[in-house]
Amino acid sequence: MLLGIALHSALPFFSTIWPVPDSSASTDNYFDEFVQGVHGCRMQLFFLLSGFFTALLLHRRGLRALLAHRSKRVGIPFLVGLVTVVPLIELAAAGAALPEGGFSGVGTGAPTNTEWFTPRQNLHHLWFLWFLCIYVAAIGLAHHLTSWRPRLPRAVRAAVLAGLVLVPFAMQYPMVGSGPTRTFGPTLPNHLLPELAPLVYYAAFFAVGFLLYGARTRGGRAGIDAVGRGWPIALAVSLLVVFPLARAATWDDIEAPILPAAVLQTLYAWGMVVGLIGLFRWALRRERRGVRYLADASYWIYLMHLPLVIAFHRAIHTWDAPASVKFTTLCVSVTAVLLVTYQWGVRYTVIGRVLHGARTRPA
Secondary structure, X not given: XXXXXXXXXXXXXXXXXXXXXXXXXXXXXXXXXXXXXXHOOHHHHHHHHHHHHHHHHHHHHOHHHHHHHHHHHHHHHHHHHHHOHHHHHHHHHOOOOOOOOOOOOOOOOOOOOOOOOOOOOEOXXXXXXXXXXXXXXXXXXXXXXXXXXXXXXXHHHHHHHHHHHHHHHHHHHHHHOOHHHOOOOOOOOOEOOOOHHHHHHHHHHHHHHHHHOOOEOOOOOEHHHHOOOOHHHHHHHHHHHHHHHHHXXXXXXXXXXXXXXXXXXXXXXXXXXXHHHHHHHHHOOOOOHHHHHHHHHHHHHHHHHHHHHHHHHHHHOOOOOOHHHHHHHHHXXXXXXXXXXXXXXXXXXXXXXXXXXXXXXXX
């Protein structure tokens, strides 16, 4: 979630569709590489973990409790966000000299909202909540019809997992695009009626996480414990080898076949997912109060950050300062403001109870 703030704060310094062009924007500041690197793996990891904890809730509490929990944590924020956060984004971007196609909030140039609660409504960065609603509804329907639980024989589960791992390779192929319109990472599904390719693409990561719950190694250990072994190698190879090769395959020759780019981009996603899980299991194996607090706050911060990023950038875009200074200012100021609002207006209120459950105020 917190990487999302950095990703959107980097967009003004290289993207041509940001509402207000930045005076320090340049193609030589590596912000495009940063955004592509984050976009190429961030939400993939998010959906894999979401699938894992969806299976955990289903197994421990049952279908009714799962649906109630996800309706409260995901459904309500999504519906409220459509009539609060999305209009704030549109308001923050209003009055700018937008390029043809408008401002999408995430870098695709999708049209701004002219219709509400229609298939073409722009969801901006709230699309991930809509996808979670769809996936949980599919799980609930399948469980209701078949009473199926994530308890498959090890060989069958391994075969299904292997097949699911291959699905993003197939879905990435149509999303890369062709010619000068090629993109890095999956297509961003901004609308209420999502495109099939990104819906299936992220569903594969969700399903892998779902099936990892309950999986066991030959030694009897939890399957999720095996994910992330050798994480230093996974991260090094993904960042230093696969990522540059994927970028080169995507853009060095726009007339070349897109299959190598699709394969390399997907390899990068899986490598980073595995590596980041291993990194954080190693770095955060013990409970830490500050980390727990940031984890609680990160959901609120991500939901509310985009209108502030747009507004704050509008205030500083003419500064005679390096892009790195303005980028850091954006990240720090937006996060600080939202941490303050979280502490005093969210954490111990009904909003906090909806987003992450009740928290006890210290004496």
